[in-house]
Amino acid sequence: MTTLSRRTLMGAALGTLGAAGLPFRAAQAAGSMTAAVYPGGWDEALRAVLAPALKQAHGVDVAFEPLFAVDQIAKARAARGVAPFDVFVLDPGPRVSGMDLKLFEPFDPARLSNRARLPAGYSDEVGAGVAAQVVGIAYNPKKVARPAGWRDLFKPEFAKHLGLTGFGTTFGTISLIEMAKSVGGSEADMEPLFTELRKILSLVPAVAQPAAMPGLFQQGQIDIMYTNTYTVTLLKSRGVDIEFAVPETGAAAFGTTMHIAKGSRNIDAAYQYIDTMISTPVQAALAAPPYSFVPVNTEVKPGADVPMKSIDDLRSFVTHDWTKINPQRPRWIDRFNREMAK
Amino acid sequence: MTEQGAWRLALPLALAQAAFFLAPLLLLAATSFATDENLGSLSLAAWADVLGDAFHLQAVLNTLRLGAVTVLATLLLAVPLALLHLVAGPGLRRLILLAAILPLLTSVVVRTFAWIVILGREGVINSALLSTGAIAAPIPLLQTEHGLVLALTQIEMPLMLLPLIAALRRIDPALLDASSALGASLARTLRKVVLPMALPGLLAGCTLVFASASTAFISQSVIGGGRLAYLPMLVWQQAMVVFNWPLAAALALTLMGSVLTVAAALSMLGRRAAHA
Numbered sequence: 001m002t003t004l005s006r007r008t009l010m011g012a013a014l015g016t017l018g019a020a021g022l023p024f025r026a027a028q029a030a031g032s033m034t035a036a037v038y039p040g041g042w043d044e045a046l047r048a049v050l051a052p053a054l055k056q057a058h059g060v061d062v063a064f065e066p067l068f069a070v071d072q073i074a075k076a077r078a079a080r081g082v083a084p085f086d087v088f089v090l091d092p093g094p095r096v097s098g099m100d101l102k103l104f105e106p107f108d109p110a111r112l113s114n115r116a117r118l119p120a121g122y123s124d125e126v127g128a129g130v131a132a133q134v135v136g137i138a139y140n141p142k143k144v145a146r147p148a149g150w151r152d153l154f155k156p157e158f159a160k161h162l163g164l165t166g167f168g169t170t171f172g173t174i175s176l177i178e179m180a181k182s183v184g185g186s187e188a189d190m191e192p193l194f195t196e197l198r199k200i201l202s203l204v205p206a207v208a209q210p211a212a213m214p215g216l217f218q219q220g221q222i223d224i225m226y227t228n229t230y231t232v233t234l235l236k237s238r239g240v241d242i243e244f245a246v247p248e249t250g251a252a253a254f255g256t257t258m259h260i261a262k263g264s265r266n267i268d269a270a271y272q273y274i275d276t277m278i279s280t281p282v283q284a285a286l287a288a289p290p291y292s293f294v295p296v297n298t299e300v301k302p303g304a305d306v307p308m309k310s311i312d313d314l315r316s317f318v319t320h321d322w323t324k325i326n327p328q329r330p331r332w333i334d335r336f337n338r339e340m341a342k
Numbered sequence: 343m344t345e346q347g348a349w350r351l352a353l354p355l356a357l358a359q360a361a362f363f364l365a366p367l368l369l370l371a372a373t374s375f376a377t378d379e380n381l382g383s384l385s386l387a388a389w390a391d392v393l394g395d396a397f398h399l400q401a402v403l404n405t406l407r408l409g410a411v412t413v414l415a416t417l418l419l420a421v422p423l424a425l426l427h428l429v430a431g432p433g434l435r436r437l438i439l440l441a442a443i444l445p446l447l448t449s450v451v452v453r454t455f456a457w458i459v460i461l462g463r464e465g466v467i468n469s470a471l472l473s474t475g476a477i478a479a480p481i482p483l484l485q486t487e488h489g490l491v492l493a494l495t496q497i498e499m500p501l502m503l504l505p506l507i508a509a510l511r512r513i514d515p516a517l518l519d520a521s522s523a524l525g526a527s528l529a530r531t532l533r534k535v536v537l538p539m540a541l542p543g544l545l546a547g548c549t550l551v552f553a554s555a556s557t558a559f560i561s562q563s564v565i566g567g568g569r570l571a572y573l574p575m576l577v578w579q580q581a582m583v584v585f586n587w588p589l590a591a592a593l594a595l596t597l598m599g600s601v602l603t604v605a606a607a608l609s610m611l612g613r614r615a616a617h618a
Contacts, residue, residue, distance in 0.1 A: 074582045168583045206485055207568035220464035330584040338397050341571045
């Protein structure tokens with residue numbers, strides 16, 4: 001005969017309670033998601049502003065996975081098209097790669113309650129714009145004169161302070177394209193860029209990875225670099241002597257977009273995440289210091305360091321066709337490596 | 343368990359190695375011989391690109407040279423320090439050991455960025471030299487091979503110093519006394535007694551420093567910069583930015599093969615010296 005001890009009974013009771021609790025935990029899990037986020041400033045800003053707003057508005061918990069745009073695509077690609085997170089945040093180049101590789105769920109902008117606050121064309125069948133980036137020339141006003149434009153960077157008095165970075169990032173790629181245009185080149189012909197770079201290469205104090213550029217600027221190794229307004233504001237807030245110069249041909253701009261990863265099991269939470277990201281309070285908080293994002297919400301004014309009054313001004317900025325750039329980029333990267341090598 | 347069945351003890355590790363090291367390595371090799379990462383069809387294009395391209399071959403040579411020069415630089419500093427440790431009192435020994443271990447307690451990223459502060463145009467070295475009047479204008483240290491070797495020497499020093507100290511500590515002091523009593527000079531004692539007995543530790547240190555310095559992706563990219571082409575950076579770029587996985591795989595295998603060849607050569611050298 002089997003006897004029931006007190007311990008067995010307690011165990012059975014706890015097991016039953018645990019089983020009863022399972023549906024509750026599953027419901028909790030449905031209110032959570034994982035989002036990729038750029039490391040550094042973006043990670044800091046979205047954790048501080050977006051995560052609490054999402055929790056308050058929708059009861060959704062978000063876990064962030066800090067990854068650069070190209071790393072997000074590489075990870076999804078390595079996982080045979082199924083990203084280990086629910087939402088991508090991407091620049092235009094990786095966005096086009098993601099579309100080509102079919103890494104995104106179809107996107108229905110009608111599911112965004114804040115859709116009307118986005119300018120026309122900022123949401124489509126693959127995702128929604130959540131921020132913009134304005135790219136130009138950053139310089140140290142205590143060390144060098146303000147460069148008038150991209151062409152100035154090839155002059156020895158500027159070149160000896162210039163930090164170069166290659167085609168590995170969106171801002172690097174579009175800056176080099178604009179530099180090419182300033183010396184007679186184009187997206188179809190980058191030869192003039194390489195010819196001019198070869199002439200100044202011995203003067204240039206650093207050719208570095210994009211992530212190393214702010215550190216090199218801060219340490220005085222370089223006094224001029226091409227970058228976005230966001231980096232300039234961030235460095236300025238940390239006491240670095242830095243100013244943003246809009247080139248005479250105009251600053252270049254591009255949008256940062258969010259996309260729902262193919263196969264995501266948290267589609268509803270992902271829509272709520274993107275919707276909260278473009279909501280007025282979140283965009284206003286992200287546009288304010290110390291984050292200084294360029295907002296895409298038409299109700300929010302960009303900060304003082306951003307050379308525009310509203311997101312509508314972005315139409316007058318220089319933009320690029322990434323469907324044309326992406327196929328050429330591997331060749332440019334390879335060429336840049338070879339041209340820079342000592 | 344009988345002696346015959348003892349091999350079963352190694353089974354868990356062997357299975358883990360097969361699943362998590364050997365299988366991915368075979369996949370890497372297969373990718374290097376394919377047209378894309380889906381292993382759709384066979385191609386030798388990636389290998390032709392690595393072995394037939396002067397730029398890639400130069401990157402292989404640069405990587406091997408960086409490893410070799412870093413080994414020599416760490417040896418130059420580590421050997422006197424290890425000998426000092428051998429003859430020092432307990433207090434100084436503890437200090438040397440602490441100095442050797444201290445860098446390991448800091449992240450390699452932090453150590454690498456600290457070297458930017460030291461080597462930069464307005465860094466510690468240039469500021470000191472400028473203030474003493476030794477130089478009129480900042481000298482380029484950052485983004486140069488000698489700057490990178492300098493940083494790697496500090497970063498990799500524990501890998502050389504610790505095996506060397508361990509090997510020297512195993513030498514019976516009576517042997518040194520005997521050598522001296524038999525009339526051998528200090529130099530002869532070092533050459534004939536200390537060096538042969540310290541050789542296993544020396545070679546272990548050389549292998550560790552070589553492997554670590556030639557694959558030091560962060561230090562190479564941050565301190566070395568874009569003008570010095572090394573294999574780890576090219577592997578990363580092809581895999582993560584260009585998405586040319588067959589070329590990335592071929593470059594990664596080339597890096598692994600090069601480092602393994604040098605490690606095998608060092609090991610063979612050690613065996614020959616032991617039998618000599």
